[in-house]
Amino acid sequence: MKHIKRTATSVALAASALLVSACSSGTSPHTTQNAADGRPIVNKENWPKKIPTSGLTKGLTLPLEAYMASYEDQVAVEQAASDLQQSCMKDYGIDLTLPLAGANPPPSDNDANIERRYGITDRAEAEKYGYELPPALQEHTTQTMRDLSGVEVEVLTGHTKPEPPENPKDVKAGEPLAAPGQGTKPARAEYNGQKLKTGGCIGWSKEQLGLRETDPTFVAQLAGDSLMQSMKDDKVIRAIAAWSSCMGGKGHSGLADPYKAMDQGVTSDGNPTPESIALAVDDIDCKTQTDLVKIWSGVESAIEDKQIADNQSQLTGIREQHGKEVAAARKQMAALTQ
């Protein structure tokens, strides 16, 4: 059994849901409710937990997560920037409603992806969904934004309106990059008697919040290195071998590690099968039996502690800058609600 693949019924259903949620085009889409189906656009119940509250990773964090942006913080900064952009546009007499942040959450809170870092870890979910995500994380809430006129784009972005994005499939190698935003010119100096801001209202919002857009890849890089290094550690190798042997005993032979089980258990349509659920449950039971997650995360924690010590000043700088941005965003949002 290489892949558990089956028919596309749920994809069709998911696609229908997408179409339903997307059909507010042409009207103001940014009400707090999705007009089409009554679902809220932003549903915090679907947001990932900062620290898992169930399964084998319950209460588990890795040291580097302290330097990563949580989803809640990411949404706060995005929303505060959008709010500022809208208010800036209004000052120029332009009514613009930007999409709400937080409408399409990820399955985990940050790049460490702790819930699935060592494969699946939540037995209750596995019993229902196998290796798939809960349905709420397989949906997409679409928020349409009206097309802006040339001058409106200039006020918003500080540059002229780019050509409509080319269908990526029509781009050929060796051709000029035809991605959005290419080939634009600086905006006009003023509109409605007011000087345009540097970088437009988007640039201004970033300035207000002190967003520096520091390299977000650095911490992800370290966390990736940590995982790769941990897989060469003797304790992890032994624990994975014990898990593999346990899986063999349950009739799933030939699985070298939990990632291979995931490869095998993922279905093509997001719908679990009896086979994928059985595999998923056995996978987690074997992790419990071999203490795999505790051993693996313990090894990673030691690796990350050393990474943090070796990169302390850069990481501290990232955390402080991030803290300032989130504080500014929360202050801005609080001011808006007063």
Add this chain to the structure above:
Amino acid sequence: MRVKSARIKVAAAGTVLAAGAALLGGAAPAQAATNNVTDNCDVPWISCSYGDLWLFYNSKSIAIQNGTIESAYTTFYGDVDDHWGTSAYQGSSETTYRYVFGNGGNGNGQYMKNNAASVQNCATDDNYRVYFNSGYGGTSQYFAKNGPYGDCDITDLISALKNNNASSHFS
């Protein structure tokens, strides 16, 4: 992805190779076909127009040089739980779509799972993450949205994900 209309294409654009049942393994039914697509929106049962998340075969310094794209790439819209591809039964015959790099640049026609080196997110409103394993497993990397009328920003995949890209999800 700009338009989620009811446009569902029957045939895939770009590179389409009928590879027959051989690639499907021993359990393949009597009728089976494998096609290669460069955009997951070209899969008939996935409803979208084109992808926002570009995954390039080359790393950033090689992929785009002097404003021109030199690397082949794959584009994805939405959650892709396995960069390997997808398959489904339509009636009694199973059809498989494998994701490959396209556009004629370096790496053109190669399978893209565990084979990408850089990424740009050209979405107006959707952030993405790319994952080490299928099923959104392992470590991950975040790619912020492009924003309205902005520039796409190409970024190298972190070392753990370079040639180890296996799934991607809204983020």
